[in-house]
Amino acid sequence: NEDFVGHQVLRITAGDQAQVDKVKELQDLEHLQLDFWRDPAQAGSPIDVRVPFPSIQSVKIFLEAHDISYKVMIEDVQLLLEEEQAQMSAARAR
């Protein structure tokens, strides 16, 4: 199983179209290995992106440099996956 230890999901709120376009630039940076759960669409609509641990610092610096607000939606994706697996195992056992 691929593990997602340290991966965070950020919820980004772009205040205007220029900020939406800036976030779209992130989509083109393949080396960051970003996984957009909710793509950039319109100003005010949340953008959710899973960020692998090695890219977290770069992404946060990019967002802060362009004054784009965000919050950490999921602190560690792997913890949620383990919780999900445990629930499935428990359900089978029942």
Added chain:
Amino acid sequence: VRAQSTSTFNYATYHTLEEIYDFMDLLVAENPQLVSKIQIGNTFEDRPIYVLKFSTGGDNRPAIWIDTGIHSREWVTQASGVWFAKKITEDYGQDPTFTAILDNMDIYLEIVTNPDGFAFTHSTNRMWRKTRSRTPGSLCIGVDPNRNWDAGFGQPGASSNPCSETYRGKSANSEAEVKSIVDFVQDHGNFKAFISIHSYSQLLLYPYGYTADPVPDKEELDQLAKSAVNALSSLYGTKYKYGSIIKTIYQASGGTIDWSYNQGIKYSFTFELRDTGFRGFLLPASQIIPTAQETWLALLTIMEHTLNHPY
């Protein structure tokens, strides 16, 4: 451990592909007069692609198509599809509105629309979204099956890069998972509603995604979407937005319901199910049944409208 009947099946947890396929067999065995299982094709990795047909008789009746899980990591959709299947067998003969629908129309439900991807989410990568087909000349795997339909294929709103999550594929219908549905729906020829279910972000969308041109039936679809969303929200207060794909989210070409609408299936909709508690694709299993329950109310609204507005 396998469920002995669909009554003891646990609808409030996520299941593997094998468990869901076993469930389908149980449902057919328990309801042979109402439910049958049809294999419409095989996936890239040669898994069978199944559709459940719910029918009370008749020959090639007007029909409703529902698919869940074309994006494999959206687990609440496959789980909701399982719940819908059971709900159909429970409500027929009990709920007058639904009974009238099934007395006049057939329902086809594809619970695992992307079996290879779904199996991969269980075995290897929980975050997998695409199919598992290979692209010659690329190390990257998979095509976004919601960009592979013959509706504005190749236009802006999909990627030509095989490594992208929205890779459209080398040509329309290149994916067996898509082509199987295309062939089945075209051979059938009498679908009147086509509903494709995704998660998350709480939206009910109608065509188009590939063009900003409004569909000819925009007013009716908009009103119907409004009614469906109101019905959905009436249960737990879940808030949905509705509208055309391109106006509500962004331009997306090669999408499922743009194709179905262009085939003449007027009542074409796509759902994005719950996003509760900021968990995204990792929606807690405790949310499966509430999500399915509220979505069912919206589905009923669309199905009833389809029954009452023949075309």
